[in-house]
């Protein structure tokens with residue numbers, strides 16, 4: 659458990675980090691936190707005004723000027739991912755960190771009732787897009803002296819739970835993607851690959867999944883950032899192929 663890690667202010671100085679779903683929730687807080695620790699952010703998300711707001715907040719806080727890349731991962735093709743990689747290559751020449759954070763919750767209903775189109779969209783955003791992005795960005799991560807890929811997991815990605823449908827299955831697949839890639843890169847690459855379960859966190863996804871819950875009783879995204887910083891920073895260099903939890907419970 660590294661949730662009590664205290665990061666130095668310059669932990670991510672000169673690092674180039676891409677965060678998906680950077681316009682809201684945990685991704686927004688992670689982007690701002692990485693920038694506050696010196697990183698230059700590539701903000702990817704589907705709602706441009708939200709990304710612009712994060713951009714403005716990072717600039718106002720004196721962080722390095724970020725780049726915005728609007729993309730709807732439910733519709734994105736491998737060409738879109740290749741174009742993104744080319745743009746990052748031209749602008750920065752490499753990528754040091756990749757946080758796969760964007761996800762769809764989908765329906766909360768028994769599999770017998772689960773809508774097939776919703777199933778496909780959840781798998782598209784949570785799994786297929788993460789694979790495509792990873793594949794396209796690997797050459798740029800190889801150019802980093804120590805690249806870090808972090809996949810966002812969930813407790814329902816380790817043990818299936820009734821009514822969590824495609825979301826739960828997508829998080830199992832996310833763990834699989836992380837493990838296969840980590841094993842492939844073991845010993846032949848400077849890239850480390852891990853998964854991170856944020857745990858219950860106060861966001862709109864959490865409020866949708868638990869409508870009866872008082873949000874004030876749920877941990878804020880700011881409070882889980884130590885683990886995000888740990889996995890992006892040099893302290894985690896020796897770790898790959900592992901599952902981390904940002905919260906104790």
Ligand code: NDP
Nearest residue numbers: 679682683684704705730731732760761810858859861863
């Ligand atoms: P939110 O729903 O609050 O934020 C998700 C972000 O992903 C939003 O910025 C959203 O964009 C973006 N996104 C969704 N679909 C797409 C898409 N098709 N293309 C591009 N971007 C997209 O979720 P959280 O912050 O709560 O969750 C972040 C991660 O943490 C997810 O992977 C989630 O599964 C995981 N997680 C969260 C937990 C929690 O308690 N909050 C618990 C366990 C895991 P937009 O704002 O434009 O809709």
